[in-house]
Amino acid sequence: MSRTLLSGNEAVAQGAWAAGASVGAGYPGTPSTEALESFARKTGVYAEWAPNEKVALEVVSGASFGGARAIATMKHVGLNVAADPLFTLAYTGVGGGIVIFVADDPGMHSSQNEQDSRNYAAFARVPLLEPSDSQEALYFTKRAFEISEEFDIPVLVRSTVRLSHAKGLVETGERRVPERDEYQKDLGKWVMMPAMARCRRADLDRRVADLAAFGETTDLNSVEIRDRSVGIVCGGVVYEYVREALPEVSVLKLGMTFPLPPALVRSFAEQVDTVYTIEEADPYLDRQLRQLGIEPGTLDLPAAGELSPGAIRRAFGMAEPELREPEEGLPARPPMMCPGCPHRPVFATLRKLHAVVTGDIGCYTLGALPPLSAMDSCVCMGASLGMAHGMSLVGGAGEKRPVVGVIGDSTFAHSGVTGLMDMVYNGGNATVVILDNRITAMTGHQGNPINGVTLQNRTSRELELEPLVRALGVEHVRTVDPHEMASVEEALREAIDFDGVSVLITRAPCALLVREHPTPYAVDVDACTACGVCIRLGCPAISKADLSKADIDVSLCVGCGQCVQVCRYGAIVHTGPACDLGDV
Amino acid sequence: MSDVVTVMLAGVGGQGTILAADVLAKVAAAAGLDVKLSEVHGMAQRGGSVDTVVRFGERVYSPVTDPGMVDHLVSFEVIEAARRIHYVKPEGRLLVNSRTVQPMPVLIGDSPTPFGMEAVLADEGAVFIDADELACEAGSPKSANIVLMGALSFGLGFDETLWREVISARVPPKTVEANLRAFELGRQACERGECEL
């Protein structure tokens, strides 16, 4: 049997496709993004990026009520946005199977928090499957659809970054599309008004009890008895770490971590001398074992961040490998805006104007880091606008400093529109900058409702921001090219001075979308006075050379000319290309 | 698990470590081995410090690794090699692209420029290869990642034709020739003894 190298995300897509899912909807977010991208490339499926995760889950619910199998994909914080439909979908149950794929980010490689999505399963009372590698990601996703229909409930499939972005060998298999039931009008099931919801609430408890009974015998859970002195309860990729670190111990591998099968867990605990739980993020399994009256042993493992085989070996007092001396004192290498990034001039200007900037999430969050240091807050997607309004209400920035909310195009579509609506509705006075770089850049260049590029390249249309913003009631709306720094400054000053809500749209494509580059620049060392203004743009191509004069790395420079505009000495001049090989 | 080989590819986001790791993993799979790969997407790809781990052998469990467990560290950049030196087993191999990309705190003068990194790495037994230069010679400055795979291949024992097949299938069609040349140049540099331990 030939096996393909698939990431966990690709395997989830393969599993959904094999299960006959015909609709997929999601919103990008690391580490979940490739699941829907991969699903969208398969034959016989419809897939879309929705403006946000709540809408995505609602699209999926509609498809399910209409009889089709459907999958929603999102990162952990996306499930917060989709939580509202989730909780009630547990009541209604499904038509065609619903799988919600959620990818967590322990260690916060690309996220603003480390929330453990497993808690949502217990909170909303929906089953939770946790595959441990790519092969299981495929199989569990397929099974998740069957469980969803058999038990009439949406199923969460949870991944973490080391499953989503790890690759392993997978046997793929065929697609089988199940027979579809016609939509049946059924007030008691689909319309959750109090009287009907009360009935479904009771029914939910029955379904969860049935699922717990199913968990006792399902092949998703497995007991591996080896040495009986130590028994580990775990799930997800942590299982792989345990097998690597402690090949001799007994393991209860839980593929379904909500609801837990009480008899299976108790019998495992009885077969071993000491039972331990090993898990990342929250003590989720630990708490559930305690509820069953089992007291797990304590281990010295980190309470936050990621685990690894080494951390587990250490917790069991095993010999440490011989180590080379680590190299201390190296400079950190934070991510940064690319050369030619259209966000850069906006932040350089905001810094110049001493604005207090309530920020948002995207590539532009990098504007918070030195040397730009021009963003004061970042909480969750869409927060910039509500926060700008709240801060200006209390005059929190002081008399002299303007409050500016800064938000990307995709983020504005995701959850910024309502914030702006609020500001106008309630007579606010903050300034808003929409950074329209024509793409959802941070997560790897997805289309969005603003640029009108759809996931499967279906025809759409661009959403014009200016009329939308005006329709919300904003009187002062201006659009500038962010690469023209003088216009950015003039337009920003004007917007700040305006009495009432003002919106400045800065529009230029993401630097990574620009294929043709003008000639790069170089520094005329005789003209350079080492004033440092260009350095403070934070362009990766510009550094301080000897005697603190500026130096431009021609291999990185894309010739955007931002630095030329800030240099008062005419010291930045044209030069030839670096590696003169033409288009390769 | 002692037969499992762990390779770490380190570099700066955007340097092509992910594609190189994918090629290596596919070569190992084509050779009939079990393989796992772990990479980092997202924020760090915007010029941050990145690494990708590829592990292959009879049966591989963990996709990630720990300090002191890496058999081959291939670094696309000098500072990133130094940052991960303690991951490499004492008897492990260190292959470093002789190129330094200064991080932002250095560019703007917030952190001192690290000096003598090459000497530190050489002391640790590192072998240097000018992958960017060889990539230009191969006809595509973007093929430095494949030059490094050529150099790595010399120490791994997989059949050269497997590498060529996987590279041809994996890189953009227009760049196949340049990438095969890049692989060859990297491998030859090692064959000539320029990257021996």
Ligand SMILES: Cc1ncc(C[n+]2csc(CCOP(=O)(O)OP(=O)(O)O)c2C)c(N)n1
């Ligand atoms: C609720 C939620 N969903 C998804 C994400 C992941 N995410 C972070 S930034 C971003 C998109 C940013 O796009 P945009 O606002 O256009 O800014 P750009 O990166 O293009 O500068 C996404 C999808 C998140 N952090 N939170």
